[in-house]
Amino acid sequence: MDVVVFDNVTKIFGGLKAIKALDNTSFRIPSRVVAGLLGPNGSGKTTSFKLIMGFLKPNSGKIFVFGMDPWVNEYSVRRRIGYLPEKPVYPYVSVYKFLRHIGRMQGVSSNEVEMFIKLVGLERYKFINIRGLSRGYLQRLGLAQALIGDPELLLLDEPTANLDPLSRKQILELIKDLKKELGITIIVATHILPELQEVADYLVYINRGRVIESGKLEDLTHRYFVHAYYYIETNEPRKLASKIIMEEYVKAIEVRDNGLLIKINSAYKDDLLELLTSSKISVYVKNIRHVTTELGELYEKLSRAS
Ligand SMILES: Nc1ncnc2c1ncn2[C@@H]1O[C@H](COP(=O)(O)OP(=O)(O)OP(=O)(O)O)[C@@H](O)[C@H]1O
Ligand SMILES: [Mg+2]
Secondary structure (H helix, E strand, O other): OEEEEEEEEEEEEOOOOOEEEEEEEEEEEEOOOEEEEEOOOOOOHHHHHHHHOOOOOOOEEEEEEOOEOOOOOHHHHHOOEEEEOOOOOOOOOEHHHHHHHHHHHHOOOHHHHHHHHHHOOOHHHOOOEHHHOOHHHHHHHHHHHHHOOOOOEEEEEOOOOOOOHHHHHHHHHHHHHHHHHHOOEEEEEEOOOHHHHOOOOEEEEEEOOEEEEEEEHHHHHHHOOOEEEEEEEEOOHHHHHHHHOOOOOEEEEEEEOOEEEEEEEHHHHHHHHHHHHOOOOOOOEEEEEEEEEOHHHHHHHHHHHO
């Protein structure tokens, strides 16, 4: 089932100089993906999140979250969502007191709250007043707050804004783990591509309130002939590497224990598949799968399309 559905949604702000934040927008987010909601500043990402949470009412069109209208069923919808807002507002109490309070509202034990504090790396700051946290640690607090209560859907608005490279990496690892271990649906709104490179498997590209493209990252990669990394599983990676390295379309190759990581333009994927099953290669290939895409290249092509 699709967790989120936007069906021709328009959201207009303001009076005289009205701004169409969303303009007849349609997209859907399937269950259990990590979706990137990607678009430049002012394209409607945060507005989309506020509509999903039922904080805003669309001017026209329909929105379904878990099959419900979030404007009508705001509490039933919000109960199942963890939301990291773009500009969170926190009370001036200690980290622990604040998260314990969130936990109580969600019926979550203090042990579990401690677990989330550890998960986001806030242990050392547990008894510090929120006012004293650096921006990066505030971001971690926001993540902990969003995770408490076992949400089925996580909305992360610029989750690595303000983070140094190491913290950014840790937060992205955390998102990956959440996907693997909890199997929840995650939507990451961002205009920073490297955020998505490692984690996203689904993409909604939005520009000036309009959805230009959406779908599985792998499908978009093919549609726009973008370079991508594929993993070829085989028992004889070295032998296979020596046989395909001569192909002009193979841009990079890395030998791993149980296979090869290769970079090709996805336009050549069929050629590669053909080669792998041909008699020229006498190596048994177990499996080939898409790993990640050169998102910068895809972004450029999508921008040109919009
Ligand atoms: N409360 C509001 N009142 C008036 N205009 C608004 C309001 N909220 C958003 N907008 C306008 O709607 C448009 C979309 O804004 P939104 O915050 O959704 O963009 P965004 O994609 O999240 O951008 P960013 O990457 O900068 O966070 C912008 O033109 C913005 O100025
Ligand atoms: Mg925003």
